Amino acid sequence: MSGIAVFLCRCFGEINRVIDLDSLQKKLEQDHSVVFFDVVESICLADDIKEAASRIRKSGAEKIVIGGCSHLARGTVVIDGLVREGMKRSAIRLVDLREACAWIHADDPANAVQKAWDLIRMEIAALYHRRESDNVTISVCPEVMIVGAGPAGLSAARTLGRLGFKVHLLERGSNPGGMLNLISHVYPSDEKAQEKIKLYVHEVEKNPLIHFYPKAKIKSITGFTGDFKVQVSSAAGEEMFRVGAVILASGARVWLPHGLYRYGKLKNVITQMEVERQFLKGPLTITSAVFIQCVGARNNERPYCATMCCPSSLKNAVRIRDENPDARVFILHRDIMTPGSTLEAYYRNALAKGVQFIRFEETNSPEMLGDERVEGVDVYDVINGIKIKLDTDLVVLSTPLVPNDDNVKLAGMLGLQLDRYGFFSEIYPLHPLETRVDGVFICGSARWPVSSDHAMMQGEGAAVKAAALLGRETVSALSLSRIPGEKFGHASVNAETCTGCGNCVAVCPFDACRLQKMGRKSISRVNKFRCKACGNCVSVCPNGTVQLPEHDYRAVGAMIKRAFGEESAL
Amino acid sequence: MKSESSAPVLIIGGGVAGIGAALDLAGCGHAVHLIERGHILGGQVAKLDKLYPTDHCAFCPLWTDIKKVREHPLIAVHTFTEVKELKRIDDRLHAVMVRKPPVIDENLCVFCGKCAAECPEGAIQTTGDHVYPPSYRIDQDVCNRCGMCTKTCPTAAIDFQRSEETSELLIDDVIWASGFTEVDLTPLPEFGLGTNPDIMTAMEFEEWTAEAGINRGAIIKKSNQSVPRNIAFIQCAGARDQRMLPYCSAVCCMHAVKQAQWVQRRNPAIQCVVFYTDLRTVGRDYYEYSLRDVGGSRVRLIRGRPSLIYPIPQKNGIAIKFENTMTQKREIWKFDMVVLNGNIGSSLKKTDQEKHFSPALSGDGFVMPGSDDISRFACGFSMEPSDVAESVIQASSAAVKAILAKRIK
Numbered sequence: 011m012s013g014i015a016v017f018l019c020r021c022f023g024e025i026n027r028v029i030d031l032d033s034l035q036k037k038l039e040q041d042h043s044v045v046f047f048d049v050v051e052s053i054c055l056a057d058d059i060k061e062a063a064s065r066i067r068k069s070g071a072e073k074i075v076i077g078g079c080s081h082l083a084r085g086t087v088v089i090d091g092l093v094r095e096g097m098k099r100s101a102i103r104l105v106d107l108r109e110a111c112a113w114i115h116a117d118d119p120a121n122a123v124q125k126a127w128d129l130i131r132m133e134i135a136a137l138y139h140r141r142e143s144d145n146v147t148i149s150v151c152p153e154v155m156i157v158g159a160g161p162a163g164l165s166a167a168r169t170l171g172r173l174g175f176k177v178h179l180l181e182r183g184s185n186p187g188g189m190l191n192l193i194s195h196v197y198p199s200d201e202k203a204q205e206k207i208k209l210y211v212h213e214v215e216k217n218p219l220i221h222f223y224p225k226a227k228i229k230s231i232t233g234f235t236g237d238f239k240v241q242v243s244s245a246a247g248e249e250m251f252r253v254g255a256v257i258l259a260s261g262a263r264v265w266l267p268h269g270l271y272r273y274g275k276l277k278n279v280i281t282q283m284e285v286e287r288q289f290l291k292g293p294l295t296i297t298s299a300v301f302i303q304c305v306g307a308r309n310n311e312r313p314y315c316a317t318m319c320c321p322s323s324l325k326n327a328v329r330i331r332d333e334n335p336d337a338r339v340f341i342l343h344r345d346i347m348t349p350g351s352t353l354e355a356y357y358r359n360a361l362a363k364g365v366q367f368i369r370f371e372e373t374n375s376p377e378m379l380g381d382e383r384v385e386g387v388d389v390y391d392v393i394n395g396i397k398i399k400l401d402t403d404l405v406v407l408s409t410p411l412v413p414n415d416d417n418v419k420l421a422g423m424l425g426l427q428l429d430r431y432g433f434f435s436e437i438y439p440l441h442p443l444e445t446r447v448d449g450v451f452i453c454g455s456a457r458w459p460v461s462s463d464h465a466m467m468q469g470e471g472a473a474v475k476a477a478a479l480l481g482r483e484t485v486s487a488l489s490l491s492r493i494p495g496e497k498f499g500h501a502s503v504n505a506e507t508c509t510g511c512g513n514c515v516a517v518c519p520f521d522a523c524r525l526q527k528m529g530r531k532s533i534s535r536v537n538k539f540r541c542k543a544c545g546n547c548v549s550v551c552p553n554g555t556v557q558l559p560e561h562d563y564r565a566v567g568a569m570i571k572r573a574f575g576e577e578s579a580l
Numbered sequence: 581m582k583s584e585s586s587a588p589v590l591i592i593g594g595g596v597a598g599i600g601a602a603l604d605l606a607g608c609g610h611a612v613h614l615i616e617r618g619h620i621l622g623g624q625v626a627k628l629d630k631l632y633p634t635d636h637c638a639f640c641p642l643w644t645d646i647k648k649v650r651e652h653p654l655i656a657v658h659t660f661t662e663v664k665e666l667k668r669i670d671d672r673l674h675a676v677m678v679r680k681p682p683v684i685d686e687n688l689c690v691f692c693g694k695c696a697a698e699c700p701e702g703a704i705q706t707t708g709d710h711v712y713p714p715s716y717r718i719d720q721d722v723c724n725r726c727g728m729c730t731k732t733c734p735t736a737a738i739d740f741q742r743s744e745e746t747s748e749l750l751i752d753d754v755i756w757a758s759g760f761t762e763v764d765l766t767p768l769p770e771f772g773l774g775t776n777p778d779i780m781t782a783m784e785f786e787e788w789t790a791e792a793g794i795n796r797g798a799i800i801k802k803s804n805q806s807v808p809r810n811i812a813f814i815q816c817a818g819a820r821d822q823r824m825l826p827y828c829s830a831v832c833c834m835h836a837v838k839q840a841q842w843v844q845r846r847n848p849a850i851q852c853v854v855f856y857t858d859l860r861t862v863g864r865d866y867y868e869y870s871l872r873d874v875g876g877s878r879v880r881l882i883r884g885r886p887s888l889i890y891p892i893p894q895k896n897g898i899a900i901k902f903e904n905t906m907t908q909k910r911e912i913w914k915f916d917m918v919v920l921n922g923n924i925g926s927s928l929k930k931t932d933q934e935k936h937f938s939p940a941l942s943g944d945g946f947v948m949p950g951s952d953d954i955s956r957f958a959c960g961f962s963m964e965p966s967d968v969a970e971s972v973i974q975a976s977s978a979a980v981k982a983i984l985a986k987r988i989k
Contacts, residue, residue: 055688392906
């Protein structure tokens, strides 16, 4: 066991005016695990840290206890400074003597000293028993797999191809383009969808770094960040390749409103996608149309707004008015969802172009009139408080995007989480394109329904996140931390005592524990790259086989004993 | 990754968008200078108590990323700094930056609080609970320059004599991430802002009721510290309004829903009413979040824009005159507090455009990326009204565009 160094800070009198640091020093003298200790005026200024580091080096101690202020005051500055001087982050413990002892117990110095001493020797105990997780480093495979060649996937592929990484672009259909192949124009730019996608497809075909797999099916994905192994069957046959990162851009599908608004029964009640298909064939010269929003969305079954349905209706309504300025076009809505500056202007444009808006309530939705063809729509206009009959030859139902069925399978293979609707979950709130599995990124409507413009933007975003990983030559298990600095450790299994009960496998939220055959018995193995050191496995292990070395059970036990005043030896 | 051009990228604005872009650029091996006018990183999100739709505190995730930025060897952070000029010399961009150093140096401050205790005017406050590294700052309007603090500071961190520093930097590109500011609502007198302390903007209300704020999460009136019986949240205040901001500010519907729910959580006896035009809930979980309490018993939704908000003379309370457009009833209700939501706009001003370093702005005042040499990249609220998640996605996209632009050069 290497020794412990203890620094107690006076903080220019803030601490020692209440806490008798000399008495603490006397107690430290008697502690055999402490090889060095001192009281200093301040420890958080740049020079203090440098000096402390050199004294620690001279003393030969490898573990450090700092008695100073709290983490949220200057404590973190001290730890960061010592780490910069080459100390190990997990071997530094901070005791809050200022806020938690001197300031809050200023009226009771005797007990404040006792509390300070308890806290200090708890940390000494923790450090004494601290072991280190062994770090593992692998070389990163500088290739990436992108699942789905819609707007999000194509944009991610183009970006990563330009950045010089080899891209495996998988598409379940035969052609790239995804949803953009099915629609005529995109909002809010009103560009032709085909034109928009052409440049991307061209680049995918031209760039030798991008390999396109049509009719692709993923058979299996194993491995972890930096080193995934993927088995794929595609039009070109079965293939196996290694990639460093995975970008999921598998999109979503359009929900079909069977049973609502007599869809499928009345001839000219169609969905938004059917309108797009007709626009793809040519102009749709009609004299009237009624768009109905939130069909199958924002209800009990699908309690979400699918983002792209309102602007899509605005786009098509304006197109109908542009083709035939005499056409009567209505949008029946529950709220017009056009947040921001661009979309609000898009909405205003539709108003200016003579599209009429009628608001209805969920509980009082419009009714279709007619026997074989729709002849009109009865709607209760809540804003004017009147029932209106609209004559029309066409009713367009705006339906939401729903998650793809194979999201479940993909999530299972990668250890990802789906949200309650079935879309891929993100890391809230500042990392919306990342998932809880390192090296797996999400973009486009597989993440959450979005417009093609946004999907492309997210594709670029996911690409830069992947590029940061792929650009590294190696990645170590301890470097995979969401918080600054290294991950403090990962779980390790004692192969001799493991009974293979599988408790840890059941509780691991990150798919890091797996049972593996070893001779005649099976034992648990922890993947250090997937482990996030949450400690779930440690708490369910019946015989202490799984441990977080940095939070060893002996360390925690000794801390608890000392917290309750037991003068136990280490 | 190798790149042909090695000059750093300048990011203007240290909010979530600027932080995100900086981390992405640095993650790919590119040097970044992050410029922040204020004293802290985190921008407007650092002022938020809670985030929708998870109800997480903004503190932890933001603190984590700010710390990553501060520690990253490729990111240079300049707080208290503004860009004075962007100019082209021999086909390379140069930025002239001016730093107004704070009176209290955050690197020397040990956060002991002696100065604040000593100050006779109460002019010294902490830089906030959400700040790394924490420090104190002096409110120059209150300070009477007595110098007591300079004498008491053990580390000589306080110095009133520090002068402005100007520096020039060769840069590759600029990413605009300057975020939003509140737009003054007093030109629209019907909102009554300024006529009564209990009529406040949503950002003021957030600060007033924050768990880590002055009232430790208590919901009380500003005028007499008593508990209000009811609170009105007015949506689209100044926004979607041709007289002021013609666009939708995108974040305010959810922001009001969040605030109303937190009022409910902390004091279920307070009735909340949200006056809205369209309740815009586009985003993961947003709609369900808006349903949780809203529409239930304690948070009422009323579709309608109040025509007049005024303090009732000689009485405690604020009257709101409105038409409920769903029932066509015209009514006047009395409220104890009014929160105005929506008056937020890009922090870049149209009037700034005369200066030769301003980016190209749209009619609404947002940066139009790609329109000229110095406005090639933008993200966050300076480009388009967007919430936190949307801003960081835009930031990643802007970062990769800047990286690719380096390769072409």
